Amino acid sequence: MLFSFVFAVAFVHSLAIAIPNELQVRDPCKPLAQGWEQVDDAPAINDALKACGKGGTIVIPADQTYSIRSPIDFSPCKQCDFQIEGTLLSSRDQWNYWYNDVDSIMTFANVHGARVRSITGSGVIDGNAVDYYNSRWDSGLGRGKGFVHITNGSSDIRFENLRMKNVMQRFFLLDGQSVNMSFEGLALGVEGQWGLYPRNEQETFGFEMGDVREVTIKNIDMNFRSRPNHGGTTGVCAAFDVGTHNVTMQDVTCNGAWGGALVMVDTIVPNLKPLSLSNILVSNFTFNGTVATGFQDYISNATISNVIWDGLNLLKGVSAMVNLCYLRSHNWTGWYFYCQPAVNATLVNIWFKNLRGGGDTPDIGVYKNSSIDVHVENWPRL
Ligand SMILES: *[C@@H]1O[C@H](CO)[C@@H](O)[C@H](O)[C@H]1NC(C)=O
Numbered sequence: 177m178l179f180s181f182v183f184a185v186a187f188v189h190s191l192a193i194a195i196p197n198e199l200q201v202r203d204p205c206k207p208l209a210q211g212w213e214q215v216d217d218a219p220a221i222n223d224a225l226k227a228c229g230k231g232g233t234i235v236i237p238a239d240q241t242y243s244i245r246s247p248i249d250f251s252p253c254k255q256c257d258f259q260i261e262g263t264l265l266s267s268r269d270q271w272n273y274w275y276n277d278v279d280s281i282m283t284f285a286n287v288h289g290a291r292v293r294s295i296t297g298s299g300v301i302d303g304n305a306v307d308y309y310n311s312r313w314d315s316g317l318g319r320g321k322g323f324v325h326i327t328n329g330s331s332d333i334r335f336e337n338l339r340m341k342n343v344m345q346r347f348f349l350l351d352g353q354s355v356n357m358s359f360e361g362l363a364l365g366v367e368g369q370w371g372l373y374p375r376n377e378q379e380t381f382g383f384e385m386g387d388v389r390e391v392t393i394k395n396i397d398m399n400f401r402s403r404p405n406h407g408g409t410t411g412v413c414a415a416f417d418v419g420t421h422n423v424t425m426q427d428v429t430c431n432g433a434w435g436g437a438l439v440m441v442d443t444i445v446p447n448l449k450p451l452s453l454s455n456i457l458v459s460n461f462t463f464n465g466t467v468a469t470g471f472q473d474y475i476s477n478a479t480i481s482n483v484i485w486d487g488l489n490l491l492k493g494v495s496a497m498v499n500l501c502y503l504r505s506h507n508w509t510g511w512y513f514y515c516q517p518a519v520n521a522t523l524v525n526i527w528f529k530n531l532r533g534g535g536d537t538p539d540i541g542v543y544k545n546s547s548i549d550v551h552v553e554n555w556p557r558l
């Protein structure tokens with residue numbers, strides 16, 4: 177009797193020591209917002225993830241703003257439910273830190289089972305980067321930071337019913353052999369971006385992915401705006417780099433972007449291998465921008481198969497482009513005519529179907545040493 181009593185006390189005691197205090201805050205965990213932009217609330221969110229992440233719920237309550245000055249690390253999350261009803265606001269006075277010192281702002285590395293969502297629809301993730309857009313100028317090429325980075329073999333990650341705005345570079349960067357990710361009911365907005373060539377082409381991405389499988393992107397509204405005095409298009413809504421397999425993207429609107437839903441080989445740096453990509457279906461895609469669909473390959477001999485764009489509602493822009501020497505044509509101009517006959521890419525079972533709206537004439541290059549199996553159905557002017 178006494179023994180088992182002692183045992184029970186010892187057990188409870190060791191449990192209390194082994195698990196941080198936050199467990200005493202019962203599930204769901206509600207981290208505290210301290211209410212100052214200069215005071216970082218990320219540590220409290222990370223503590224909540226540690227305390228409740230294993231199968232539990234973390235709530236960011238409505239009408240509260242959390243200042244994010246260091247990364248939110250989802251690695252303690254195992255089948256967790258992260259509910260954002262308030263606002264996560266990242267800092268706007270430490271761009272070098274965000275760019276050079278950390279991997280990303282919301283980091284999913286080797287995370288299995290995470291649901292990030294707003295139940296009421298009031299949740300906002302604000303990258304707060306308008307100052308950043310205005311404070312610098314560069315080519316926009318090279319590695320872009322993911323605000324959300326899903327990597328290192330993560331699986332079963334869902335984002336639902338959230339508004340996200342003004343992230344530094346990429347809303348979602350997906351790579352590192354991650355599988356089974358879904359994004360549904362999101363509004364991604366950018367305002368005050370640079371909007372002039374060449375930086376407008378590469379700075380903002382809605383979704384950039386490579387080396388990933390099983391991705392669903394559904395019912396997403398992307399609205400990218402540049403500074404009124406520049407007025408150009410900005411960024412790419414969805415870019416598929418090599419190693420991407422089995423993606424469905426449907427009911428997506430992409431407004432104000434330079435690129436729509438494009439196969440873009442070698443945007444992710446360091447460049448990925450092997451050079452193959454397959455099974456991508458983009459359907460019911462509404463585009464108002466510069467280039468809606470197709471390929472912007474950066475001179476690689478990639479093998480790309482089963483890519484279907486079915487149902488493009490084109491308000492403005494070029495309906496399709498196949499340019500396997502894109503970087504050279506836009507930077508190393510003199511090399512384009514050398515690249516075009518030399519590149520040896522293999523494109524198999526590529527379809528452009530059901531264009532509504534017309535837009536500008538498609539731009540399909542001629543590649544003598546590549547094998548290009550492109551089909552068209554109800555896609556005027558191609
Ligand atoms: C453009 O090409 C030059 C070489 O001609 C290179 O030094 C520069 O980095 C390139 N810029 C970009 C943005 O790739």
Ligand SMILES: *[C@@H]1O[C@H](CO)[C@@H](O)[C@H](O)[C@H]1NC(C)=O
Pocket residue numbers: 279283284285327328
């Ligand atoms: C992914 O794993 C690699 C190798 O273990 C590690 O160096 C890297 O920091 C990890 N990435 C993240 C975002 O944790």
Ligand SMILES: *[C@@H]1O[C@H](CO)[C@@H](O)[C@H](O)[C@H]1NC(C)=O
Pocket residue numbers: 331332333334356358
């Ligand atoms: C994909 O992830 C979802 C949760 O986001 C899960 O319900 C589903 O079972 C997973 N699918 C597979 C094939 O593992």
Ligand SMILES: *[C@@H]1O[C@H](CO)[C@@H](O)[C@H](O)[C@H]1NC(C)=O
Pocket residue numbers: 389390421422455
């Ligand atoms: C893609 O999906 C198909 C059909 O569901 C499956 O057979 C194939 O193994 C998947 N490919 C990858 C690379 O996951």
Ligand SMILES: *[C@@H]1O[C@H](CO)[C@@H](O)[C@H](O)[C@H]1NC(C)=O
Pocket residue numbers: 395426427428429460462
């Ligand atoms: C096509 O997508 C838009 C959102 O971009 C949606 O409002 C519309 O209902 C979809 N149409 C069909 C037929 O699913």
Ligand SMILES: *[C@@H]1O[C@H](CO)[C@@H](O)[C@H](O)[C@H]1NC(C)=O
Pocket residue numbers: 431432464465491492
């Ligand atoms: C399409 O984009 C242009 C800017 O390029 C904008 O003025 C126009 O309002 C947009 N159209 C729609 C329907 O959103």
Ligand SMILES: *[C@@H]1O[C@H](CO)[C@@H](O)[C@H](O)[C@H]1NC(C)=O
Pocket residue numbers: 514517518519544545
């Ligand atoms: C195209 O391929 C042929 C046959 O392999 C080769 O002789 C030729 O040099 C290639 N063209 C270029 C521009 O590389």
Ligand SMILES: *[C@@H]1O[C@H](CO)[C@@H](O)[C@H](O)[C@H]1NC(C)=O
Pocket residue numbers: 475476477518519520545
């Ligand atoms: C692509 O293939 C061509 C012809 O086979 C070859 O000359 C060229 O070096 C390859 N390019 C790359 C980047 O591997």
Ligand SMILES: *[C@@H]1O[C@H](CO)[C@@H](O)[C@H](O)[C@H]1NC(C)=O
Pocket residue numbers: 520545546
């Ligand atoms: C292109 O590469 C394939 C191998 O991927 C090779 O069989 C073919 O001969 C190459 N074509 C040219 C023209 O070099």
